[in-house]
Amino acid sequence: MPNKEYRILVINPGSTSTKIGVFDNEISILEKTIRHDTEVINSYSNIIDQYEFRKNTILETLDNEGINISKLSAVCGRGGLLRPIEGGTYAVNDIMLQDLRTGYSGQHASNLGGIIAYEIASGLNIPSFIVDPVVVDELDPIARISGFSLIERKSIFHALNQKAVARRIAKELGKKYNELNLIVTHMGGGITVGVHKQGRVIDVNNGLHGDGPFSPERAGTVPAGDLVALCFSGEYYREEIMKKLVGQGGLVGYLGTNDAVKVEQRIAEGDQKAKLVYDAMAYQVAKEIGAASVVLSGKVDAIILTGGLAYGKEFVKSITDRINWIADVIVHPGENELQALAEGALRVLRGEEEVKEYPGRYETIKI
Ligand SMILES: Nc1ncnc2c1ncn2[C@@H]1O[C@H](COP(=O)(O)OP(=O)(O)O)[C@@H](O)[C@H]1O
Ligand SMILES: CCCC(=O)OP(=O)(O)O
Numbered sequence: 001m002p003n004k005e006y007r008i009l010v011i012n013p014g015s016t017s018t019k020i021g022v023f024d025n026e027i028s029i030l031e032k033t034i035r036h037d038t039e040v041i042n043s044y045s046n047i048i049d050q051y052e053f054r055k056n057t058i059l060e061t062l063d064n065e066g067i068n069i070s071k072l073s074a075v076c077g078r079g080g081l082l083r084p085i086e087g088g089t090y091a092v093n094d095i096m097l098q099d100l101r102t103g104y105s106g107q108h109a110s111n112l113g114g115i116i117a118y119e120i121a122s123g124l125n126i127p128s129f130i131v132d133p134v135v136v137d138e139l140d141p142i143a144r145i146s147g148f149s150l151i152e153r154k155s156i157f158h159a160l161n162q163k164a165v166a167r168r169i170a171k172e173l174g175k176k177y178n179e180l181n182l183i184v185t186h187m188g189g190g191i192t193v194g195v196h197k198q199g200r201v202i203d204v205n206n207g208l209h210g211d212g213p214f215s216p217e218r219a220g221t222v223p224a225g226d227l228v229a230l231c232f233s234g235e236y237y238r239e240e241i242m243k244k245l246v247g248q249g250g251l252v253g254y255l256g257t258n259d260a261v262k263v264e265q266r267i268a269e270g271d272q273k274a275k276l277v278y279d280a281m282a283y284q285v286a287k288e289i290g291a292a293s294v295v296l297s298g299k300v301d302a303i304i305l306t307g308g309l310a311y312g313k314e315f316v317k318s319i320t321d322r323i324n325w326i327a328d329v330i331v332h333p334g335e336n337e338l339q340a341l342a343e344g345a346l347r348v349l350r351g352e353e354e355v356k357e358y359p360g361r362y363e364t365i366k367i
Helices: 038-042 047-064 094-102 111-124 159-172 224-231 238-245 250-255 260-268 272-295 313-323 337-349
Strands: 007-013 017-024 027-035 074-078 089-091 128-131 145-148 181-187 191-197 200-204 302-307 329-333
Touching (some): 007 047, 007 111, 007 337, 017 047, 017 337, 027 047, 027 337, 047 111, 074 111, 074 337, 089 337, 094 111, 111 128, 128 337, 159 181, 159 191, 159 200, 159 329, 159 337, 181 272, 191 272, 200 272, 224 238, 272 313, 302 313, 313 329
Parallel strands (some): 074 128, 302 329
Antiparallel strands (some): 007 017, 017 027, 089 128, 181 191
């Protein structure tokens, strides 16, 4: 008997784009990246306010591409800032929707992934899922200690793509993911550097509003005392400061755009400020990779550079020149998130893996 055919719509809302795909089993029949202008994104006060805009953009794109959504078997979205959970495929349920709407662990575009997946799927009476959300938490206890007893370090990162790309590269190297020590650096709207020790991400910078390199739209680590002084200067509301850290931080704060392609054009035209800021972003990424190599005591099988910024040849060279003494650097531009979402949904639809119930019983060690 031929294998059952599933048609899956996958939805990946990122901070600078919405990516969608339609898969017939593992085969991609449509992949689209819809880029969003900084001004459009910043005109919304909250992520949840972007719901109608992003959903309509997705439905219009599917319509223009001639995809009849009534033929879908399931919809799978990138999962957002939920409670810390283990990796896997989760059914979208009421408590998850509530946590995504309120932003249990904060505000990020991926909160919309599960909500839009659910809304499209429920109208069609088909299941909706999320896979490896940004809150996958495998941190070693030592990595949770921030140095300030009131604040614990959190695992918020590009879990879906980091794990998918790490598995793919392991396969290419003829090894299993859980046999390797890898440093995976995802460079998109946010930038995260994950320490993958034999299949577990034991340390990673909180890429949203925590620490690490600055990114196209995020500030990353900032001097704490100066930040406290700014917060209490009476000049800014809380929301304004948060926006300056996430959304209007990084390249947007210095150069007014989250688009690295435009920054590269400005550099080519002789813009010295753009050059200094772009170089500084590469410098901070390299520095974070150096720190990650120390977590692995220098036993690093490979360093992987991935995400949209990995298309930038000069940017990648500037990082690589600083870190290639640590281990081989493998560049995998873009991301495997759409394929990974489709495969996560397929595993549960085929009964190869049990679908997980959110929030589950996962617990991190409380300090
Ligand atoms: N060819 C390219 N060269 C340099 N930068 C690129 C290129 N393509 C995309 N980028 C940059 O990558 C960033 C977006 O990365 P992406 O992984 O798509 O982010 P997200 O998923 O967070 O929206 C943007 O700054 C974009 O300008
Ligand atoms: C919240 C961590 C993941 C992240 O930063 O994603 P984007 O780069 O898509 O914004």
